[in-house]
Amino acid sequence: MFAIERLNKIKELLLAQKRVDVYELSEKFSVTEVTIRRDLDKLEQKGFLVKTYGGAVLNDKLNSLPNASSGDTEQKFVEEKRMIGKIAAQMIEDGEAVFLSAGSTCLEIARNIKGKKITVLTNDLAIGLELKDAPGVKTIVIGGDLIPLSTMLVGGFALQMLKGIYVNKAFLGVKGAQLDSGYTVSHYEEAMILQEVARISSEIIIVADYSKFNVKGFARLGDLTMAKKVITNTQLPNEYKKYYFEQAVKLFTTFDFR
Template structure:
């Protein structure tokens, strides 16, 4: 099979399944893993797909949402860096909201302040924080999303509306000057917006790859947030553009 034929076959398989693994492609196309990985790299460069840990997905659209496993594997070091920086903003005796997500999970792991109360809609974060003696955890009710292990819905939103906190740390899948902060799922977006309304200070936490992307549902406009905490790989011109809009980039 010629190279272009193989690449066309990869796209055909992906078109039928939305997601595909490297080992699956090696078996179907009878070539080595290194060959498949080179093909996937070429196809990603051409904008025809997006590589993930161990495979690939269709090229992103506004409704695309990676799985929790895929999120955990992406930009691990950057998320750790963001988590430490965000946790440093949390002071003793404060009340905060931690949105569900792999980046906010790193914040939970890095909290060192004393007598902190955390309101969260994340089952994973709630479990993580039970190990910290100086943190009290309040978990929202609602229905669970398997994709993000989050709790969302009308009950979740109603519970959050009963609280007022000092700071909120919210994840986002896309950030642009024109569209603000966005995420693929409507329920997630609505819950995030309620969290923002219940907070005195709001920080978006997102690695550099989220800048310039737009997803289906808007979380917040830029004038609704206090800052964006990201990693050091964010481009200087991006920082400058957001600064001109009055948005602080913290990294």
């Protein structure tokens, strides 16, 4: 990958996630951390980001622009997440207790379940705020340590809150998915929370847009067979469609929602 392509990819990630991590970018693009830091220096000089310890965040001025995007590709990326949210919401029945993991994809699920009578458990402050005015939704935000530059809660206190409770369905967002390394997330503490959630859930459902496949995050969550249902997009690489079919994993895509 040429340097200019890598810079554009970093910009796309920043627009989608508002923050990036040097180590994760180094792994994703198969270059040294020194190279990534130089890339971030260039983008900071252009006013696109602000460097932080171990990474960078989107420049507040860009973050406040309602139409800030990297073009048609980024807009489509956001729309695909919205479609995943609509599919997932249809799987939730009144009276159920569900877990929504931290992240923008599960946030889209939250935006589509406000008319239901359910209990929602989450470790994402943003999801809690999204559901605060939903009359039929009982929202429980598990406490814990706040991951810097995010709305995600993790740690021992969060794990303790999960003891002795059960949920019908757990919708888990992931950082990456690969045939050899399985599902991965950005933080080890996050993996611990989601593994415990998987243990207390009757059904696990992975929600991941197509860009997450053939990507590896920092911490391993589990095999690709840990969930019997996956919600993604029609752009999913064919090797994963074949693998899921062979492993009897039900695949739901956004094709019918375009």
